[in-house]
Structures are given as C-alpha cells and as structure tokens.
Amino acid sequence: MVAVAVTLVLWASAFVAIRHLAHDFSPGALSLGRLLVASLVLALVVAAGGRMPRPTLRQWGSIAAIGVLWFGVYNVALNAGEQRVDAGTAAMLIQVSPVLIALLAATFLSERFTVHLTIGLVLAFSGVAVIGLSSTDAGGTRDLLGVFLCLLSALVYSISLVLQKPLVAKLSALHVTWLACTIGTVVCLPWAGQLASQVRDAPLSSSLWLIYLGVFPTAIAFTTYAYALRHMTASKLGVTTYLVPPLTIVMGLVFLDEVPPGIAYVGGALALVGVAVARRNTARKDVEEPAAAPS
Structure with missing residues (x-):
C-alpha cells in the first residue's frame, strides 16, 4: 500500500x-x-475534515499527557540523543517500543504476561546492551548517554501509545494527534528564544530541513499512518515498521556518510528478533501499535 510506504520512508528520513x-x-x-510547523499543517488538515468531536475532561487529561510526553519529552530526548549517536543506531533503539508497549499493557491494562513477552524482553534488551557497548562519541569514547536518551524516547512514546489507545476508540486519531502536537508545542515554548536566534544564524538549507521535519515526517506521515491503520490491522502495520531502521541506515549512508558501528547491527538484529517474539500470541492484538518513531 502506498500509504504504508510513504509513512515508513518519511519516518526513516526523520532520524536522518x-x-x-x-x-x-x-x-x-x-x-x-518542528512541532510548530506540524501543528499548523495538522490544523489545516483537521479543518478540512469538518467538525471535531469535543473531548471529555478525562480525555483532555490523557491528550495533555500525550502532548507532554510524546511530543514534548520524546522529541527533546531524541534530538539530544542523536547529537551523540548516529541516525541508524537511534532508529534501532526506538524500535524496541513494541516490547515496552506490551510490558506496559501487561502491567497496567490487565494483559497477560506471556512467555513470548518474557523471552522478547530478554532478547530485545540484550540487543540494546550490545548497541550501547558499540556506541561511541566523535572522539571514540563510549557514549551511553546517547543510548539512554533514545531509550527514554522509546519509553515515553510507549506510555503515550498506551494512553492513546482508549482515546482513538472514541475520537479521531488525527484529531488526537493534532491536539497533542499543539500541547507539545506549548511545552517547548521555553526554547522560543533559542529557536529564533538559531534560525537567524543557521544556513537556509537547515531551516528548510526544519520545515521538512514538521511537514513531512510529522504532519503528512501521521496522516498516511492513520489512513493505513483504517485499512489494515495494527499488528500487520506494526510488522512493516521493522523496515524503518534499515531504511534509516541507508539514508544515513547516502545523506550523512555515516553508518552504525559494525557490532551495532548485531545488537539491532537481536533487538528486532526480541520485538518479533514479544508480539507473537499476545492476549489482545489491538494493544499493538506500530513503533517507528517519526521524530
């Protein structure tokens, strides 16, 4: 499906x-x-779609939490992490999100803690450990902070998807995304001064890349993702997100002339196997969401 391909390519490009x-x-x-641009574009998409259902007070609480965690903490942590690790490594680390989602569902949503989940957790985090041991900064020193920041992004993303699940059963996924993205923009307003000065000092190409991030991997990719999810199950769509790390690695090589350390591929493969195992025979397929990171 074209919508799936567009979503995966745009999400992979975000890491680069x-x-x-x-x-x-x-x-x-x-x-x-990024969030300011995305909020404006999503607002136009939502306005074109007609009347939006009004969330209840409890739903507003969940939307606010998603805005703070997913669009606020997630983006800042991932951006900071990618100052320390390459794009391909970051994509592999974020891809452990399905395991975290299953763990959270088992803990807080009364899902069964299955043998597959246990084995998947062990494999996935063994892979993360291998990636962490392979990660170095520009000076060749092992840099675990970048790995930790990417894992923090994966964790808050996973929490957000668990919070989002009951919302999208009653509200449009696109509307929830727009509201949460707007809240995330407000959360990031303390950096408005930095943004103004850095846009002024940055080359035009970087400002265009910033606009690209807001329009394509965020606004457009979330829209195509929502469309794809309406036409296939979350479990099937989730499997396709395994393509995000290899796509990111290829793009990183082409556009940035960088690739992850050799042993990181072993860790990434181990983590993805763990994700695949954890997603098998879950008690409720509907808690599984695609776990690629648009950020």
Missing part, C-alpha cells in the same frame, strides 16, 4: 534530518520548530 540538524539547532529549539 534530526542528525543533520544537530549541528545548527539545540534539542529544544529543534523540537519547538
């Missing part, structure tokens, strides 16, 4: 764009710029 912009924008300023 973030890595490229790390030289010109701080993590907070980059988050604010």
